[in-house]
Amino acid sequence: MNVKKIDRSRKFGENSYSALFSEIANQLSEMSNGKIVLLSDKDFKQISFFESIINVLMFPINKAEDIMKIREKSRIMLNGSATEKKIGKIILCISELTTNVLKHAKKGNYELLLEKDKRILVWVSDKGNGINIDLLERAFFEKGFSTKKSLGYGMKIILSYSDKIYINTDNTGTSIVLEFLL
């Protein structure tokens, strides 16, 4: 499916885009029981994701081989912080998000943050063209929806396995933060 990226703020005027943004943010929140949080730049920057950090892992996402390296290093860092099963689910989410960065934005950054006994944060960011927020609902809830040649299940997986999904996206890039409570 070929999706043309429209800069909605230009087409509709800033107020209309803001209204559209709020509408979609509310819809996503409702449909996911508050799990999906779509944030503007300002709100995203203001969020304090953690109180104290024990461990941080950073890795660039440049090529397909990086995805496996990221999984391996993440596994090592998360060892013992949660059950094997839970870590497995987190690793799967990590693989989905980092793959999406490569598929949609060619490259980006990966960060794993561990707040001991509290939460695990998976943070991926890129400087791609952004996610068309009109399509977010379909990406999460429609079986097999994708704008690339793929199974279209990446978002469904992260929705199933994470406790919170923070999304900040526009035509300068995208940040997604997954929160897993311990």
Place this chain on the structure above:
Amino acid sequence: MNFKIDIVEGKQDLELVFNGDLDMNTIKMLRDYKDKLKDHSGIVINLDNLDFIDSTGIKGFITFIESLTKQNKTVKVKNIKPEINEIFELLDIYEMVGKGIFDL
């Protein structure tokens, strides 16, 4: 671990033992193996040593299975680990591919 397929030749069937991780980086190896298979009408895919698969790996896996069935080979998939089974169920893979080929 990367990805590797061990081939075990049986009398009738050819067994492909998957080892390692199937993701965006390794699914291309499936494409290479597609053409290497000899004239065995039956293929058994053994997932006992498959350590990891994500949705991109699953897509490649399904495409691989479909390419085999298009060649009129019978395909069976066995030894699915619980974690792999869970994601197959989450993504309705059994419905998508057809339950018949999975040894559950």
